[in-house]
Amino acid sequence: MKNHLKAKAAEHYMRQCLLLAAQTRGEAFPNPMVGAVIVKDNKIIGQGAHYGPGTPHAEIIALKQAGQKAKDATLYVNLEPCCHFGNTPPCTDAIIKAQIKQVVFAIKDPNPLVKKRNSKNILEKAGIKVNSDILGAEAKKINEVFLKYHQTKKPFVVLKLAATLDGKIATTTGNSKWITGEESRQFVQLLRREAEAILVGINTIIRDNPELTIRNHQSKKIRQPLRVILDSKLRLPLKAKVLNLKSKGATLIFTTKKAKPQKIKDIRNKGVEVVVVKTSPQSQVSLKEAVRYLAKRQITSILIEGGSEVAASAIKNKLVDKLYYFIAPKLIGGRTAVPTIGDLGINKLKQAYNIKDLSVEKIGEDLLVQGYFY
Template sequence: MRRALALARQADGRTSPNPMVGCVVVKDGRIISEGFHEHIGGYHAERNALIHCQEDPAGADLYVTLEPCCHTGRTPPCTDIIIEKKIARVFVGAMDVNPIVAGKGVQILRDAGIEVTTGILEDDCRKLNEVFEYYMTAHRPFVDAKYAMTLDGKIATASGDSKWVSGEASRKAVHRLRRHYKGIMCGLGTVLSDDPMLNCRIADGVDPVRIVCDTHLRMPANAALVKTAKDIPTWVLAGADADADKRAALEAQGVQIIPSELDTSGEIDLKKALAVLAEREIDGILLEGGGTLMGSMLKAKLINKVHAFVAPKIVGGSGAPSPVGGVGVDKMSQAVQLNGVAVASYDRDLCITGYPVYTE
């Protein structure tokens, strides 16, 4: 199963909105074939492994990180080929939360006389597809808030200079995150202050869909995001009553405007906007906004995970911005706690990851 997990990870960034899945076929104590879901629209892991077998897999064991599908989508059901190839035993990592499958795949195999064991390295297999699981059950994208700050909690100096807070190793890690997520989001403030590209600049990278929250369509026509919108998908969440001429000008440059409902404060209703993005098959978002958007997303309890890169430097300055803005909480006891905390080092920087726990 560990080999199957390693295979699945090879497709990182290429299967959305499908899960990453790996499969290993074992016969007489030998691996006789293996495969993974390589890209959206391609064969699933089980079918890839079985059609590439160099010997008869009848009587073999099949290890797969996710419950085999039993429906026809972009590809045929994996249960069909498992039964057809006369696999004797199937070992499943995690059950599929997709209601179209959700236990039905395992039951079909058992009804066909195949011995099925579930829950093999289940935690690892579920974590592999935490984005897919949340997207399927919550019907909105999994949001990973990423920011880099100094030891004194600043994301830029008081003058606004932010290149670079973190080191090169941390920045490479961020590009791997950009490859992992289908979408990347920032607010208008980040566009105006940093003029970012928000693309993936590693050798095997996949550019995410770039999403900007810009209620009144104030994004300048010469912004890097606009100038490259015909090459990299760029979507702007804007109020339905935003200026028609500005909308037409941005659309002419390749930007897609998504009319969005506003909340009581006159800003984009983030929860409803995420639901719209989910309908467009955005299953996960790397949130790289400034303090205003981070604060709004946290207040709305829409952040599922945090990647906080901390650089061993101090800039000071009461006017220097911090990662999360907004009103905040009144008491330390009200602070949002993180579960599942892990710490990784990237050269001189640290990265703290965790999952926010929201109280009612």
């Protein structure tokens, strides 16, 4: 019974760490989201969260709050404490100096600099008891972007879809504003905060002329994501908003040899990066090549927002990790109305893509379905 109560207490305090970590969404990048709690005599005496490079780590903030009371206390943190010098000194040094009695962390840090030295060994050699794998699944989910990038050097790719009940993203005339309600559109702003790059096809730009920026935010720390456009023939209008924004976010255009050299020059003269890549079998920009290029640029996360052909290409090339599918309570109908996803080349049901770990919630009047491809 005593061990059961200890386990419950550990989970309780680790959940507090995860809540603190979640508050840093969109701000901790490129560092992981980390929250820390220091407990003594069943009371929280210090807590903190990390808000990005150069700012104090969660453990350091919690230790500072606890002060001398940290001696013989237990430190809970959702990610293994760092043990290397970066923008800040190692957290393990501060933990040892504070004479913490026990450290409980949820998951190991995949960062090679941490793996090489092994925080657990350092702390145990100093006489500190170390436990791990408390709420590991939840901790992995909150830092899924950080974990995938450090484990594979590939960006975590999120596909966002928004459609009517009958699976349409636009009418037969191309009109699409607005499929979903205001609440869903605000949720998308949160998704953009978490993404390092937003990717769309040229048809989305021509049809909607979007800004592809984060709007309605209060924090000065919010960075605008890189705007990425796939445009095989470089049909992008020179007056498009993505080429004329005063926003800090940059724009990158992937095109092919089919683009006219003068148009490439005109766009580059606007200070916009244009990259020529290989074509896909459908003579479009190779999305696989584009994602590979972004990975080399150390882009850790990509939010794909449209349209249907880009979505189909991402799925067929097995690039998508996570799906956000907004469904509006509307019907458009019509064989020529734009579908949510283009042709996936599926002839038999056994070829269909299965989405795992599904969840459904109501956002305003819309439904949001979330799930994972792999």
